[in-house]
Amino acid sequence: MIQQMYPAPMHSYRYELNKDFQFAAAHYVPHEDAGACRRxxxxxxxxxxxxxxxDLNESGFLVNFQDIKNLIHKRFDHTVLxxxxxxxxxxxxxxxxxxxxxxxxxEVIQESLNKLPNAPRCVQVFLRETPTSYVIFRPQEEDFQ
Known part of the structure; x- marks a missing residue:
């Protein structure tokens, strides 16, 4: 079980759903300044x-937790990004x-959410690459257009 706290994005919506998951993937960064990460x-x-x-959907969910996980896990787990x-x-x-x-x-998650009648929004993706390094992506309002 992943038990950690994440920085919370500011918003004024009634509901906030957070889904934690992990996946294994390989990658390399194709730039000379990437050092060892080039490999x-x-x-x-x-x-x-x-x-x-x-608003909740007809099942009483903002969005199904499993749907969020599947968008990423099924596509990227055990792959070369x-x-x-x-x-x-x-x-x-x-x-x-x-x-x-x-x-x-x-982008993948929001594209899927855009098809839902209750109009949920993904407002943060927290991605930890190593125990000491992570990135947070928070879209700006124009990203939802």
Whole structure:
């Protein structure tokens, strides 16, 4: 069980859902300044996703916890992130750094949430790459457009 506290995003929504999960993946950062990270290596990532909203769905959920986990875990667990179509080696905004991975996870999650009639929003993705290093991605209002 993952038991840790995460920085909380500010919001005024009635409901806040947080889903913790972990997955194992390998990656490399294709840039000369990445040092040792230029070589293929792996991590057991720990993620926390925060979803907010004012209305529950017909099942009484803001969103099903399992749906959030499956969006990321099924796609990325035991993979090489660089091989996924979300990433490429030509643009640093698409290198699989922890910062970019957190943003890409937000994009995948929010794209799914956009299809729901109760209009939940993902307001934070916390992604821990190592025991001492993590990134938080918080979208800006224009990211929801």
């Amino acid at each position: 293929l290596h792996g991590h057991t990532y720990f993620a926390n996703v925060t979803v907010v909203g004012n 660089n091989e996924d179509s979300l990433f490429n080696e030509m643009d640093p905004n698409h290198f699989p750094t922890t910062e970019v991975v957190a943003r890409k996870f937000w």
